[in-house]
Amino acid sequence: MEESKYQKLLTVRQVAEVLGVSQVTIRTWDRMGKIRTIRTPGNHRRIPEDELARLLNPDGSDVLGAPVASS
Numbered sequence: 001m002e003e004s005k006y007q008k009l010l011t012v013r014q015v016a017e018v019l020g021v022s023q024v025t026i027r028t029w030d031r032m033g034k035i036r037t038i039r040t041p042g043n044h045r046r047i048p049e050d051e052l053a054r055l056l057n058p059d060g061s062d063v064l065g066a067p068v069a070s071s
Contacts, residue, residue: 007049008048008049009046009048009049010046010047010048010049010052011044011045011047012026012027012045012047014047015052015055018052019052019055026047027045030045035055036048036051
C-alpha cells in the first residue's frame with residue numbers, strides 16, 4: 001500500500017498534553033526554533049506527527065531539555 005503523502009497535523013494543545021508541558025511552552029519552543037511547526041491559512045500552529053515522534057525520541061533521551069511526562 002502506498003504511504004500517504006499527507007501526514008496528520010496536531011494542535012498545540014494535543015502536543016502539549018502528550019509531552020506534559022503547557023501550550024505556552026510549545027509556542028515558546030516554536031519561536032526559539034526548537035520544534036518545527038506549520039502555520040494554517042488562519043495563522044494557527046500545527047505540529048506534524050513526525051515532529052512529535054522526534055520529540056518523544058524512542059531511546060528515552062530528552063530532546064528539548066525538559067522532562068517528558070510518563071504515563
